[in-house]
Amino acid sequence: MSTLPGKKRAPFIVIEGLDRSGKTTQTSKLHSRLTENGIDATLVKFPDRTTAIGKMIDSYLRSTSELDDHAIHLLFSANRWELATTIEKLLLAGTAVVCDRYAFSGIAFSASKVDSTGAPLLPFEWCRDPDVGLPAPDLVLFFDITPEKARERGGYGEERYEKEEMQLRVRNFFRRIGEEMDGEAQSAGGTRWISIDAGREREEVEHDVWGLVEPLVTRGVDGPVGKL
Numbered sequence: 160m161s162t163l164p165g166k167k168r169a170p171f172i173v174i175e176g177l178d179r180s181g182k183t184t185q186t187s188k189l190h191s192r193l194t195e196n197g198i199d200a201t202l203v204k205f206p207d208r209t210t211a212i213g214k215m216i217d218s219y220l221r222s223t224s225e226l227d228d229h230a231i232h233l234l235f236s237a238n239r240w241e242l243a244t245t246i247e248k249l250l251l252a253g254t255a256v257v258c259d260r261y262a263f264s265g266i267a268f269s270a271s272k273v274d275s276t277g278a279p280l281l282p283f284e285w286c287r288d289p290d291v292g293l294p295a296p297d298l299v300l301f302f303d304i305t306p307e308k309a310r311e312r313g314g315y316g317e318e319r320y321e322k323e324e325m326q327l328r329v330r331n332f333f334r335r336i337g338e339e340m341d342g343e344a345q346s347a348g349g350t351r352w353i354s355i356d357a358g359r360e361r362e363e364v365e366h367d368v369w370g371l372v373e374p375l376v377t378r379g380v381d382g383p384v385g386k387l
């Protein structure tokens with residue numbers, strides 16, 4: 160049952176960022192802290208590797224299968240559409256949704272893929288299209304980290320995109336998306352995009368995340384769920 164005042168709905172909060180920036184650590188901390196404070200919250204993660212589509216994504220990421228670049232991009236998006244109605248219903252019922260990666264990862268990673276000459280494989284606009292119409296987050300916390308800091312955390316793993324040059328391109332695309340979002344949010348009252356220095360101690364990052372999220376979940380959000 161919702162604990163929000165009046166006709167307000169709960170907020171949709173996304174934590175985005177580079178690989179090893181601490182998204183999973185902080186989304187799960189945030190979810191527990193909300194619950195401990197008596198606030199209804201659900202934790203969601205993309206890719207959701209448990210669904211049929213998610214299993215195809217998982218084997219692609221672990222390089223046990225090959226897929227056309229367009230096809231895998233559309234699967235990542237389809238994996239979000241599988242949960243779109245659920246997310247919207249939760250928010251309207253007063254349950255905050257905390258999400259570990261979302262459409263911005265979809266765009267930034269696919270747009271960063273290049274051929275052997277360094278030319279982009281997929282146009283930025285094409286990468287954006289399949290996610291148009293998905294529930295829009297009210298707040299995106301972008302976890303920024305340098306490759307040097309990521310390396311200190313045991314470095315990138317074995318998965319397909321966990322290479323330093325790829326991560327640098329992804330970082331630039333995330334910044335471009337953030338700048339565009341900021342402009343739109345100011346005019347249309349849409350998504351707020353806030354960059355967080357994720358290279359610091361866990362407790363410092365947690366403190367900043369809570370400071371941004373707590374007022375939003377307590378106040379609630381007016382109006383319907385936005386659309387990307």
Ligand code: T5A
Pocket residue numbers: 177178179180181182183184185205206220235236259260261262264265266268269312318320321357358359360361362364
């Ligand atoms: N992808 C994803 C797409 O291409 N398209 C899409 O549409 C989507 C949704 C897998 C890949 O898929 C791509 C992006 C990815 O390349 P994933 O499953 O989210 O995506 O990736 P994971 O491997 O699960 O997670 P990440 O590598 O992104 O790591 P996290 O979640 O950012 O970091 P976390 O919390 O697991 O922490 C990493 C390590 O650092 C430590 C942790 O204990 C852990 O060991 N750590 C810290 N150490 C020091 N200081 C801190 N502040 C720390 N915080 C955490």
Ligand code: NA
Pocket residue numbers: 182183
């Ligand atoms: Na993660």
